[in-house]
Amino acid sequence: MKSDAEFESFYHEQLHPDVVDIEARRKKTARVLTIILVVAVAVFTVHAFMDWSGNGRVFNKEFFKGRMFPGLTLGSLFLVVWSAMTAGIKHDFKEKVIKRMIPFLDPGLRYDVKGFIPQRVFEESGLFREKPETYKGEDLVSGRIGKTDFQFSELDARYRFRGSGRNAESRLVTLFDGPFYVADFNKHFSGSTYVFPDIGEKLIGHVADILQRHGHGGVYGEFVKVEDPEFENYFAVYSSDQVEARYILSTSLMSRLTEFRKKADTRLSIAFRSSKVFIAMNTTKNYFEVPTFSPLDFAGVKKYFEDVMLVVGIVDDLNLNTRIWTKQ
Amino acid sequence: MQANFTHLAVAGAAVLGVLILIAIYNGLINKKNRVGSAFSTIDVLLKKRFDLIPNLVSAVKFYMKHEQSVLTQITELRAKAMSGKLSEAETAAVDAQMTRALRGLMVAVENYPELKANENVLQLQRSLNEVEEQISAARRAFNAAVLDYNNGVEMFPSNVVAVILRYRQKPFFEIVEAERQNVSVGALFT
Numbered sequence: 001m002k003s004d005a006e007f008e009s010f011y012h013e014q015l016h017p018d019v020v021d022i023e024a025r026r027k028k029t030a031r032v033l034t035i036i037l038v039v040a041v042a043v044f045t046v047h048a049f050m051d052w053s054g055n056g057r058v059f060n061k062e063f064f065k066g067r068m069f070p071g072l073t074l075g076s077l078f079l080v081v082w083s084a085m086t087a088g089i090k091h092d093f094k095e096k097v098i099k100r101m102i103p104f105l106d107p108g109l110r111y112d113v114k115g116f117i118p119q120r121v122f123e124e125s126g127l128f129r130e131k132p133e134t135y136k137g138e139d140l141v142s143g144r145i146g147k148t149d150f151q152f153s154e155l156d157a158r159y160r161f162r163g164s165g166r167n168a169e170s171r172l173v174t175l176f177d178g179p180f181y182v183a184d185f186n187k188h189f190s191g192s193t194y195v196f197p198d199i200g201e202k203l204i205g206h207v208a209d210i211l212q213r214h215g216h217g218g219v220y221g222e223f224v225k226v227e228d229p230e231f232e233n234y235f236a237v238y239s240s241d242q243v244e245a246r247y248i249l250s251t252s253l254m255s256r257l258t259e260f261r262k263k264a265d266t267r268l269s270i271a272f273r274s275s276k277v278f279i280a281m282n283t284t285k286n287y288f289e290v291p292t293f294s295p296l297d298f299a300g301v302k303k304y305f306e307d308v309m310l311v312v313g314i315v316d317d318l319n320l321n322t323r324i325w326t327k328q
Numbered sequence: 329m330q331a332n333f334t335h336l337a338v339a340g341a342a343v344l345g346v347l348i349l350i351a352i353y354n355g356l357i358n359k360k361n362r363v364g365s366a367f368s369t370i371d372v373l374l375k376k377r378f379d380l381i382p383n384l385v386s387a388v389k390f391y392m393k394h395e396q397s398v399l400t401q402i403t404e405l406r407a408k409a410m411s412g413k414l415s416e417a418e419t420a421a422v423d424a425q426m427t428r429a430l431r432g433l434m435v436a437v438e439n440y441p442e443l444k445a446n447e448n449v450l451q452l453q454r455s456l457n458e459v460e461e462q463i464s465a466a467r468r469a470f471n472a473a474v475l476d477y478n479n480g481v482e483m484f485p486s487n488v489v490a491v492i493l494r495y496r497q498k499p500f501f502e503i504v505e506a507e508r509q510n511v512s513v514g515a516l517f518t
Contacts (some may be wrong), residue, residue, distance in 0.1 A: 250465075
Protein backbone atom coordinates (compact mmCIF):
# COMPACT_ATOMS: atom_id res chain seq x y z
CA MET A 1 0.00 0.00 0.00
CA LYS A 2 1.08 3.55 -0.57
CA SER A 3 1.13 6.38 1.91
CA ASP A 4 -0.49 9.75 1.38
CA ALA A 5 2.91 11.34 0.88
CA GLU A 6 3.89 8.81 -1.78
CA PHE A 7 0.64 9.37 -3.61
CA GLU A 8 1.08 13.11 -3.46
CA SER A 9 4.53 13.01 -5.03
CA PHE A 10 3.37 10.49 -7.63
CA TYR A 11 0.46 12.75 -8.47
CA HIS A 12 2.61 15.80 -8.93
CA GLU A 13 5.22 13.98 -10.96
CA GLN A 14 3.01 11.88 -13.19
CA LEU A 15 -0.62 12.83 -13.16
CA HIS A 16 -0.90 16.55 -12.61
CA PRO A 17 -0.35 17.74 -16.20
CA ASP A 18 -2.94 15.36 -17.60
CA VAL A 19 -5.43 16.15 -14.86
CA VAL A 20 -5.09 19.86 -15.53
CA ASP A 21 -5.66 19.25 -19.21
CA ILE A 22 -8.69 17.05 -18.64
CA GLU A 23 -10.11 19.50 -16.13
CA ALA A 24 -9.80 22.34 -18.62
CA ARG A 25 -11.68 20.34 -21.21
CA ARG A 26 -14.27 19.31 -18.65
CA LYS A 27 -14.90 22.92 -17.67
CA LYS A 28 -15.35 23.90 -21.29
CA THR A 29 -17.67 20.98 -21.94
CA ALA A 30 -19.71 21.71 -18.82
CA ARG A 31 -20.09 25.32 -19.93
CA VAL A 32 -21.19 24.33 -23.42
CA LEU A 33 -23.62 21.75 -22.08
CA THR A 34 -25.15 24.25 -19.66
CA ILE A 35 -25.67 26.70 -22.50
CA ILE A 36 -27.25 24.01 -24.65
CA LEU A 37 -29.49 22.99 -21.76
CA VAL A 38 -30.60 26.56 -21.09
CA VAL A 39 -31.28 27.18 -24.78
CA ALA A 40 -33.17 23.92 -25.14
CA VAL A 41 -35.35 24.66 -22.12
CA ALA A 42 -36.01 28.16 -23.44
CA VAL A 43 -36.98 26.89 -26.89
CA PHE A 44 -39.22 24.29 -25.38
CA THR A 45 -40.96 26.78 -23.09
CA VAL A 46 -41.52 29.16 -25.98
CA HIS A 47 -42.96 26.34 -28.02
CA ALA A 48 -45.33 25.44 -25.21
CA PHE A 49 -46.27 29.09 -24.76
CA MET A 50 -47.13 29.39 -28.41
CA ASP A 51 -49.45 26.43 -28.10
CA TRP A 52 -51.24 28.17 -25.30
CA SER A 53 -52.06 31.42 -26.99
CA GLY A 54 -53.34 29.42 -29.98
CA ASN A 55 -56.70 28.32 -28.54
CA GLY A 56 -58.59 29.36 -25.50
CA ARG A 57 -58.34 25.87 -24.10
CA VAL A 58 -55.76 25.10 -21.40
CA PHE A 59 -56.08 21.40 -21.05
CA ASN A 60 -56.15 19.60 -24.35
CA LYS A 61 -55.14 16.10 -25.32
CA GLU A 62 -53.65 17.32 -28.56
CA PHE A 63 -51.89 20.08 -26.66
CA PHE A 64 -50.24 17.51 -24.43
CA LYS A 65 -49.28 15.29 -27.29
CA GLY A 66 -47.86 18.29 -28.99
CA ARG A 67 -45.88 19.14 -25.88
CA MET A 68 -44.69 15.74 -24.73
CA PHE A 69 -43.21 14.46 -27.91
CA PRO A 70 -40.85 17.33 -28.71
CA GLY A 71 -40.05 17.50 -25.00
CA LEU A 72 -38.95 13.92 -24.83
CA THR A 73 -37.07 14.13 -28.09
CA LEU A 74 -35.22 17.21 -26.95
CA GLY A 75 -34.46 15.51 -23.64
CA SER A 76 -33.02 12.38 -25.20
CA LEU A 77 -31.13 14.43 -27.74
CA PHE A 78 -29.55 16.37 -24.92
CA LEU A 79 -28.47 13.16 -23.15
CA VAL A 80 -26.94 11.85 -26.35
CA VAL A 81 -25.05 15.08 -26.89
CA TRP A 82 -23.91 15.05 -23.27
CA SER A 83 -22.65 11.50 -23.56
CA ALA A 84 -20.85 12.19 -26.82
CA MET A 85 -19.17 15.33 -25.58
CA THR A 86 -17.93 13.74 -22.37
CA ALA A 87 -16.87 10.45 -23.93
CA GLY A 88 -13.49 11.81 -24.86
CA ILE A 89 -12.87 13.17 -21.38
CA LYS A 90 -13.97 9.97 -19.67
CA HIS A 91 -11.80 7.88 -21.95
CA ASP A 92 -8.77 10.07 -21.40
CA PHE A 93 -9.23 10.10 -17.66
CA LYS A 94 -9.26 6.33 -17.57
CA GLU A 95 -6.37 5.91 -19.97
CA LYS A 96 -4.13 8.66 -18.65
CA VAL A 97 -4.93 8.82 -14.96
CA ILE A 98 -6.44 5.54 -13.75
CA LYS A 99 -4.26 3.39 -15.96
CA ARG A 100 -1.12 4.90 -14.44
CA MET A 101 -2.47 5.05 -10.91
CA ILE A 102 -3.01 1.33 -10.66
CA PRO A 103 0.47 0.01 -11.39
CA PHE A 104 1.74 2.74 -9.08
CA LEU A 105 -0.30 1.19 -6.27
CA ASP A 106 1.34 -2.17 -6.97
CA PRO A 107 3.37 -3.21 -10.01
CA GLY A 108 1.61 -6.57 -10.06
CA LEU A 109 -1.72 -4.94 -10.99
CA ARG A 110 -3.26 -4.38 -14.39
CA TYR A 111 -6.11 -2.17 -15.56
CA ASP A 112 -8.24 -2.91 -18.59
CA VAL A 113 -10.89 -0.27 -19.35
CA LYS A 114 -13.06 -2.55 -21.41
CA GLY A 115 -12.34 -5.71 -19.46
CA PHE A 116 -14.65 -7.28 -16.92
CA ILE A 117 -15.01 -10.40 -14.83
CA PRO A 118 -16.09 -13.34 -17.05
CA GLN A 119 -19.71 -14.44 -16.82
CA ARG A 120 -18.84 -17.94 -15.71
CA VAL A 121 -16.97 -16.51 -12.71
CA PHE A 122 -19.93 -14.32 -11.85
CA GLU A 123 -22.20 -17.35 -12.05
CA GLU A 124 -19.71 -19.45 -10.11
CA SER A 125 -20.33 -17.29 -7.07
CA GLY A 126 -23.83 -18.69 -6.76
CA LEU A 127 -24.99 -15.38 -5.32
CA PHE A 128 -27.61 -14.76 -7.95
CA ARG A 129 -29.94 -17.56 -8.82
CA GLU A 130 -31.18 -16.28 -12.18
CA LYS A 131 -29.15 -16.81 -15.30
CA PRO A 132 -28.32 -13.49 -16.91
CA GLU A 133 -29.57 -12.87 -20.43
CA THR A 134 -27.37 -9.84 -20.98
CA TYR A 135 -24.01 -9.44 -19.31
CA LYS A 136 -21.49 -6.65 -19.65
CA GLY A 137 -19.01 -4.70 -17.63
CA GLU A 138 -15.95 -2.49 -17.59
CA ASP A 139 -12.95 -1.26 -15.59
CA LEU A 140 -11.25 -4.54 -14.82
CA VAL A 141 -8.52 -4.35 -12.20
CA SER A 142 -6.66 -7.60 -11.75
CA GLY A 143 -3.42 -9.02 -10.48
CA ARG A 144 -1.72 -10.75 -7.65
CA ILE A 145 -0.96 -9.41 -4.19
CA GLY A 146 1.47 -11.69 -2.43
CA LYS A 147 0.06 -15.15 -3.01
CA THR A 148 -3.47 -14.06 -3.77
CA ASP A 149 -4.92 -13.57 -7.24
CA PHE A 150 -7.89 -11.28 -7.51
CA GLN A 151 -10.15 -9.53 -10.03
CA PHE A 152 -12.45 -6.53 -9.70
CA SER A 153 -14.75 -4.90 -12.21
CA GLU A 154 -18.07 -3.18 -12.71
CA LEU A 155 -20.74 -5.55 -13.92
CA ASP A 156 -24.21 -5.14 -15.37
CA ALA A 157 -26.17 -8.38 -15.56
CA ARG A 158 -29.83 -8.57 -16.47
CA TYR A 159 -32.22 -11.47 -16.65
CA ARG A 160 -35.48 -12.02 -18.46
CA PHE A 161 -38.44 -11.73 -16.12
CA ARG A 162 -41.45 -13.63 -17.34
CA GLY A 163 -44.70 -12.74 -15.70
CA SER A 164 -47.31 -15.39 -15.11
CA GLY A 165 -50.77 -15.64 -16.54
CA ARG A 166 -52.22 -14.82 -19.87
CA ASN A 167 -50.80 -11.37 -20.28
CA ALA A 168 -47.34 -12.66 -19.42
CA GLU A 169 -45.06 -9.70 -19.65
CA SER A 170 -41.48 -10.36 -20.41
CA ARG A 171 -38.86 -7.78 -19.69
CA LEU A 172 -35.23 -7.49 -18.77
CA VAL A 173 -34.69 -6.88 -15.09
CA THR A 174 -31.42 -5.93 -13.45
CA LEU A 175 -29.89 -8.92 -11.72
CA PHE A 176 -26.80 -7.15 -10.51
CA ASP A 177 -25.35 -3.75 -11.36
CA GLY A 178 -22.26 -2.62 -9.55
CA PRO A 179 -18.74 -3.51 -8.44
CA PHE A 180 -17.87 -7.17 -8.13
CA TYR A 181 -14.76 -8.69 -6.60
CA VAL A 182 -13.31 -12.18 -6.61
CA ALA A 183 -10.13 -13.49 -5.00
CA ASP A 184 -8.42 -16.72 -4.21
CA PHE A 185 -9.29 -17.83 -0.68
CA ASN A 186 -6.61 -19.11 1.67
CA LYS A 187 -8.32 -22.31 2.78
CA HIS A 188 -9.58 -25.39 0.98
CA PHE A 189 -13.27 -26.13 1.36
CA SER A 190 -15.81 -28.11 -0.60
CA GLY A 191 -19.26 -26.59 -0.13
CA SER A 192 -20.66 -23.09 -0.32
CA THR A 193 -21.16 -20.49 2.36
CA TYR A 194 -22.99 -17.22 1.83
CA VAL A 195 -22.89 -14.04 3.85
CA PHE A 196 -25.76 -11.68 3.12
CA PRO A 197 -26.65 -8.28 4.52
CA ASP A 198 -28.70 -8.75 7.64
CA ILE A 199 -32.28 -7.84 6.83
CA GLY A 200 -33.29 -8.28 10.43
CA GLU A 201 -31.72 -5.00 11.47
CA LYS A 202 -35.09 -3.40 11.73
CA LEU A 203 -36.80 -6.30 13.42
CA ILE A 204 -36.24 -7.31 16.99
CA GLY A 205 -33.46 -9.85 17.49
CA HIS A 206 -35.13 -13.17 18.17
CA VAL A 207 -37.92 -12.68 15.69
CA ALA A 208 -35.35 -11.75 13.07
CA ASP A 209 -33.48 -14.97 13.78
CA ILE A 210 -36.56 -17.09 13.22
CA LEU A 211 -37.39 -15.27 10.02
CA GLN A 212 -33.86 -15.59 8.78
CA ARG A 213 -33.92 -19.27 9.41
CA HIS A 214 -36.74 -19.57 6.94
CA GLY A 215 -35.65 -16.62 4.86
CA HIS A 216 -32.96 -16.96 2.26
CA GLY A 217 -32.39 -20.49 3.40
CA GLY A 218 -33.15 -23.50 1.32
CA VAL A 219 -31.45 -22.39 -1.85
CA TYR A 220 -28.44 -20.98 -0.06
CA GLY A 221 -28.31 -23.60 2.65
CA GLU A 222 -28.96 -23.64 6.36
CA PHE A 223 -28.86 -20.57 8.51
CA VAL A 224 -25.69 -20.47 10.61
CA LYS A 225 -25.81 -18.66 13.92
CA VAL A 226 -22.35 -17.27 14.62
CA GLU A 227 -20.93 -15.94 17.82
CA ASP A 228 -19.74 -12.46 16.89
CA PRO A 229 -22.58 -10.05 17.76
CA GLU A 230 -21.25 -7.12 15.72
CA PHE A 231 -20.87 -9.38 12.71
CA GLU A 232 -24.41 -10.69 13.24
CA ASN A 233 -25.65 -7.09 13.18
CA TYR A 234 -24.42 -6.59 9.65
CA PHE A 235 -24.64 -10.09 8.20
CA ALA A 236 -26.63 -13.31 8.02
CA VAL A 237 -24.81 -16.52 7.16
CA TYR A 238 -26.14 -19.48 5.17
CA SER A 239 -24.14 -22.56 4.34
CA SER A 240 -24.19 -26.08 3.01
CA ASP A 241 -22.36 -27.23 6.14
CA GLN A 242 -22.44 -25.83 9.68
CA VAL A 243 -18.88 -26.83 10.49
CA GLU A 244 -17.39 -25.68 7.18
CA ALA A 245 -19.07 -22.29 7.56
CA ARG A 246 -17.31 -21.81 10.87
CA TYR A 247 -14.05 -23.14 9.48
CA ILE A 248 -14.18 -20.42 6.84
CA LEU A 249 -15.59 -17.76 9.14
CA SER A 250 -13.03 -17.90 11.88
CA THR A 251 -13.41 -15.37 14.70
CA SER A 252 -10.58 -13.47 13.07
CA LEU A 253 -12.20 -13.35 9.61
CA MET A 254 -15.55 -12.31 11.06
CA SER A 255 -14.07 -9.29 12.76
CA ARG A 256 -12.12 -8.45 9.61
CA LEU A 257 -15.27 -8.64 7.50
CA THR A 258 -17.06 -6.38 9.97
CA GLU A 259 -14.26 -3.83 9.75
CA PHE A 260 -14.26 -4.00 5.98
CA ARG A 261 -18.02 -3.56 5.86
CA LYS A 262 -17.68 -0.41 7.94
CA LYS A 263 -14.85 0.87 5.80
CA ALA A 264 -16.67 0.24 2.51
CA ASP A 265 -19.87 1.73 3.92
CA THR A 266 -22.12 -0.19 1.57
CA ARG A 267 -24.10 -3.40 1.65
CA LEU A 268 -22.11 -6.48 0.72
CA SER A 269 -23.13 -9.92 -0.43
CA ILE A 270 -20.31 -12.41 -0.01
CA ALA A 271 -19.92 -15.96 -1.23
CA PHE A 272 -17.31 -18.57 -0.41
CA ARG A 273 -17.32 -21.20 -3.11
CA SER A 274 -14.86 -23.24 -5.22
CA SER A 275 -12.07 -22.13 -2.90
CA LYS A 276 -12.65 -18.47 -3.79
CA VAL A 277 -14.25 -15.50 -2.11
CA PHE A 278 -16.73 -13.36 -4.10
CA ILE A 279 -17.92 -9.96 -2.97
CA ALA A 280 -20.81 -8.14 -4.64
CA MET A 281 -21.10 -4.53 -3.56
CA ASN A 282 -24.49 -2.98 -3.47
CA THR A 283 -23.60 0.56 -4.43
CA THR A 284 -24.66 2.85 -7.23
CA LYS A 285 -21.31 4.57 -7.18
CA ASN A 286 -19.51 4.10 -10.46
CA TYR A 287 -15.88 3.66 -9.64
CA PHE A 288 -13.94 5.38 -12.37
CA GLU A 289 -16.36 7.84 -13.91
CA VAL A 290 -15.59 11.53 -14.08
CA PRO A 291 -18.61 13.64 -13.11
CA THR A 292 -19.24 16.34 -15.67
CA PHE A 293 -20.35 19.09 -13.39
CA SER A 294 -17.90 18.93 -10.52
CA PRO A 295 -14.28 20.01 -10.66
CA LEU A 296 -11.46 17.54 -11.03
CA ASP A 297 -8.47 18.30 -8.86
CA PHE A 298 -5.93 16.62 -6.59
CA ALA A 299 -8.55 15.94 -3.92
CA GLY A 300 -10.88 14.45 -6.49
CA VAL A 301 -8.22 12.20 -7.98
CA LYS A 302 -7.13 11.14 -4.52
CA LYS A 303 -10.67 9.90 -3.88
CA TYR A 304 -10.38 7.60 -6.87
CA PHE A 305 -7.08 6.39 -5.53
CA GLU A 306 -8.64 5.67 -2.15
CA ASP A 307 -11.42 3.71 -3.84
CA VAL A 308 -8.88 1.54 -5.63
CA MET A 309 -6.90 1.09 -2.43
CA LEU A 310 -10.03 -0.05 -0.67
CA VAL A 311 -10.59 -2.77 -3.23
CA VAL A 312 -6.97 -3.86 -3.59
CA GLY A 313 -6.66 -3.77 0.19
CA ILE A 314 -9.26 -6.49 0.59
CA VAL A 315 -6.48 -9.07 0.32
CA ASP A 316 -4.75 -7.61 3.37
CA ASP A 317 -7.94 -6.66 5.18
CA LEU A 318 -9.16 -10.24 5.04
CA ASN A 319 -5.68 -11.62 5.67
CA LEU A 320 -5.84 -13.74 2.52
CA ASN A 321 -2.06 -13.94 2.26
CA THR A 322 -1.78 -15.92 5.48
CA ARG A 323 -1.27 -19.35 4.00
CA ILE A 324 -0.62 -21.59 6.98
CA TRP A 325 -3.03 -24.33 6.02
CA THR A 326 -2.80 -26.83 3.22
CA LYS A 327 -3.69 -24.31 0.49
CA GLN A 328 -0.60 -22.42 -0.64
CA MET B 329 -77.15 -25.13 18.98
CA GLN B 330 -75.16 -23.30 21.65
CA ALA B 331 -73.87 -26.54 23.11
CA ASN B 332 -72.71 -27.69 19.71
CA PHE B 333 -70.76 -24.51 19.14
CA THR B 334 -69.02 -24.86 22.50
CA HIS B 335 -68.16 -28.46 21.74
CA LEU B 336 -66.73 -27.43 18.41
CA ALA B 337 -64.64 -24.68 19.95
CA VAL B 338 -63.29 -26.98 22.65
CA ALA B 339 -62.52 -29.69 20.12
CA GLY B 340 -60.78 -27.16 17.89
CA ALA B 341 -58.71 -25.87 20.78
CA ALA B 342 -57.78 -29.40 21.77
CA VAL B 343 -56.65 -30.26 18.25
CA LEU B 344 -54.62 -27.06 18.09
CA GLY B 345 -53.10 -27.87 21.47
CA VAL B 346 -52.11 -31.33 20.34
CA LEU B 347 -50.57 -29.96 17.16
CA ILE B 348 -48.54 -27.46 19.12
CA LEU B 349 -47.39 -30.16 21.50
CA ILE B 350 -46.27 -32.33 18.61
CA ALA B 351 -44.38 -29.42 17.11
CA ILE B 352 -42.61 -28.73 20.40
CA TYR B 353 -41.84 -32.37 20.95
CA ASN B 354 -40.40 -32.77 17.47
CA GLY B 355 -38.49 -29.56 17.85
CA LEU B 356 -36.78 -30.85 21.00
CA ILE B 357 -35.93 -34.16 19.40
CA ASN B 358 -34.49 -32.29 16.44
CA LYS B 359 -32.32 -30.13 18.69
CA LYS B 360 -31.11 -33.13 20.65
CA ASN B 361 -30.17 -34.95 17.47
CA ARG B 362 -28.33 -31.98 16.10
CA VAL B 363 -26.18 -31.99 19.22
CA GLY B 364 -25.44 -35.67 18.68
CA SER B 365 -24.62 -35.13 15.03
CA ALA B 366 -22.37 -32.19 15.84
CA PHE B 367 -20.54 -34.30 18.39
CA SER B 368 -19.84 -37.06 15.92
CA THR B 369 -18.43 -34.49 13.50
CA ILE B 370 -16.00 -33.50 16.24
CA ASP B 371 -15.17 -37.15 16.78
CA VAL B 372 -14.38 -37.64 13.10
CA LEU B 373 -12.06 -34.64 13.07
CA LEU B 374 -10.36 -35.68 16.29
CA LYS B 375 -9.61 -38.99 14.65
CA LYS B 376 -8.15 -37.14 11.66
CA ARG B 377 -5.86 -35.35 14.08
CA PHE B 378 -4.87 -38.55 15.84
CA ASP B 379 -3.94 -40.06 12.49
CA LEU B 380 -1.42 -37.29 11.88
CA ILE B 381 0.33 -37.81 15.18
CA PRO B 382 2.49 -40.91 14.61
CA ASN B 383 4.05 -39.30 11.52
CA LEU B 384 4.59 -36.06 13.33
CA VAL B 385 6.18 -37.67 16.37
CA SER B 386 8.53 -39.81 14.33
CA ALA B 387 9.49 -36.84 12.14
CA VAL B 388 10.54 -34.66 15.07
CA LYS B 389 11.68 -36.95 17.86
CA PHE B 390 15.19 -37.44 16.55
CA TYR B 391 15.91 -33.72 16.74
CA MET B 392 13.74 -32.69 19.64
CA LYS B 393 15.79 -34.17 22.44
CA HIS B 394 14.43 -31.76 25.02
CA GLU B 395 10.80 -32.32 24.27
CA GLN B 396 10.63 -36.02 24.96
CA SER B 397 8.09 -35.56 27.73
CA VAL B 398 5.72 -33.65 25.48
CA LEU B 399 6.07 -36.29 22.77
CA THR B 400 5.37 -39.02 25.28
CA GLN B 401 2.34 -37.15 26.57
CA ILE B 402 0.98 -36.76 23.06
CA THR B 403 1.49 -40.42 22.27
CA GLU B 404 -0.20 -41.44 25.50
CA LEU B 405 -3.15 -39.15 24.97
CA ARG B 406 -3.62 -40.60 21.54
CA ALA B 407 -3.54 -44.14 22.86
CA LYS B 408 -6.08 -43.23 25.53
CA ALA B 409 -8.44 -41.67 22.99
CA MET B 410 -8.20 -44.53 20.55
CA SER B 411 -8.41 -47.27 23.14
CA GLY B 412 -12.03 -47.47 24.11
CA LYS B 413 -15.19 -45.51 24.41
CA LEU B 414 -14.65 -42.28 26.23
CA SER B 415 -17.62 -40.38 27.49
CA GLU B 416 -18.39 -37.00 25.99
CA ALA B 417 -16.81 -35.24 28.95
CA GLU B 418 -13.68 -37.39 28.77
CA THR B 419 -13.38 -36.79 25.02
CA ALA B 420 -13.57 -33.07 25.63
CA ALA B 421 -10.92 -33.27 28.35
CA VAL B 422 -8.52 -35.30 26.19
CA ASP B 423 -9.13 -32.91 23.29
CA ALA B 424 -8.23 -29.91 25.43
CA GLN B 425 -5.05 -31.55 26.71
CA MET B 426 -4.05 -32.68 23.24
CA THR B 427 -4.62 -29.22 21.77
CA ARG B 428 -2.39 -27.64 24.38
CA ALA B 429 0.32 -30.28 24.03
CA LEU B 430 0.41 -30.00 20.25
CA ARG B 431 0.49 -26.26 20.42
CA GLY B 432 3.42 -26.42 22.83
CA LEU B 433 5.20 -28.79 20.48
CA MET B 434 4.68 -26.51 17.47
CA VAL B 435 6.10 -23.58 19.37
CA ALA B 436 9.10 -25.71 20.38
CA VAL B 437 9.76 -26.65 16.73
CA GLU B 438 10.61 -22.99 16.30
CA ASN B 439 13.93 -23.65 18.06
CA TYR B 440 15.08 -26.33 15.64
CA PRO B 441 16.19 -24.90 12.28
CA GLU B 442 16.67 -28.39 10.83
CA LEU B 443 13.00 -29.09 11.44
CA LYS B 444 11.84 -25.76 10.10
CA ALA B 445 13.57 -26.56 6.81
CA ASN B 446 12.28 -30.10 6.62
CA GLU B 447 9.65 -30.46 3.87
CA ASN B 448 7.93 -33.34 5.59
CA VAL B 449 7.61 -31.44 8.84
CA LEU B 450 6.30 -28.37 7.05
CA GLN B 451 3.67 -30.39 5.27
CA LEU B 452 2.63 -32.03 8.55
CA GLN B 453 2.42 -28.66 10.23
CA ARG B 454 0.10 -27.38 7.51
CA SER B 455 -2.13 -30.44 7.76
CA LEU B 456 -2.14 -30.21 11.53
CA ASN B 457 -2.99 -26.52 11.41
CA GLU B 458 -5.84 -27.24 9.07
CA VAL B 459 -7.33 -30.02 11.16
CA GLU B 460 -6.94 -27.90 14.31
CA GLU B 461 -8.98 -25.15 12.70
CA GLN B 462 -11.55 -27.64 11.53
CA ILE B 463 -11.81 -29.07 15.04
CA SER B 464 -12.20 -25.53 16.33
CA ALA B 465 -15.02 -24.96 13.84
CA ALA B 466 -16.64 -28.25 14.85
CA ARG B 467 -16.48 -27.26 18.53
CA ARG B 468 -18.14 -23.97 17.72
CA ALA B 469 -20.85 -25.73 15.71
CA PHE B 470 -21.36 -28.17 18.59
CA ASN B 471 -21.67 -25.32 21.08
CA ALA B 472 -24.20 -23.60 18.85
CA ALA B 473 -26.24 -26.80 18.74
CA VAL B 474 -25.96 -27.17 22.53
CA LEU B 475 -27.06 -23.57 23.03
CA ASP B 476 -30.08 -24.16 20.87
CA TYR B 477 -30.91 -27.38 22.73
CA ASN B 478 -30.41 -25.82 26.18
CA ASN B 479 -32.66 -22.95 25.18
CA GLY B 480 -35.32 -25.46 24.23
CA VAL B 481 -34.93 -27.31 27.53
CA GLU B 482 -35.07 -24.16 29.63
CA MET B 483 -37.48 -21.84 27.87
CA PHE B 484 -41.23 -21.91 28.13
CA PRO B 485 -43.25 -23.70 26.77
CA SER B 486 -40.82 -26.34 25.52
CA ASN B 487 -39.37 -26.79 29.02
CA VAL B 488 -42.62 -28.44 30.05
CA VAL B 489 -42.18 -31.11 27.37
CA ALA B 490 -38.48 -31.34 28.22
CA VAL B 491 -39.25 -32.18 31.84
CA ILE B 492 -41.63 -34.91 30.71
CA LEU B 493 -38.94 -36.33 28.44
CA ARG B 494 -36.34 -35.89 31.18
CA TYR B 495 -34.15 -33.82 28.90
CA ARG B 496 -31.44 -31.96 30.76
CA GLN B 497 -29.06 -29.25 29.78
CA LYS B 498 -25.88 -30.40 28.08
CA PRO B 499 -22.44 -28.98 28.74
CA PHE B 500 -20.51 -26.94 26.20
CA PHE B 501 -17.25 -28.02 24.66
CA GLU B 502 -14.33 -26.15 26.07
CA ILE B 503 -12.82 -23.75 23.58
CA VAL B 504 -9.06 -23.53 24.00
CA GLU B 505 -8.07 -19.97 23.13
CA ALA B 506 -7.63 -19.75 19.39
CA GLU B 507 -6.11 -16.37 18.63
CA ARG B 508 -2.67 -16.69 20.21
CA GLN B 509 -2.12 -19.93 18.39
CA ASN B 510 -2.60 -18.35 14.98
CA VAL B 511 0.06 -15.80 15.76
CA SER B 512 2.71 -18.27 16.87
CA VAL B 513 2.07 -20.75 14.10
CA GLY B 514 2.08 -17.99 11.51
CA ALA B 515 5.56 -17.08 12.66
CA LEU B 516 6.71 -20.59 11.89
CA PHE B 517 6.16 -20.06 8.21
CA THR B 518 8.11 -16.84 7.78
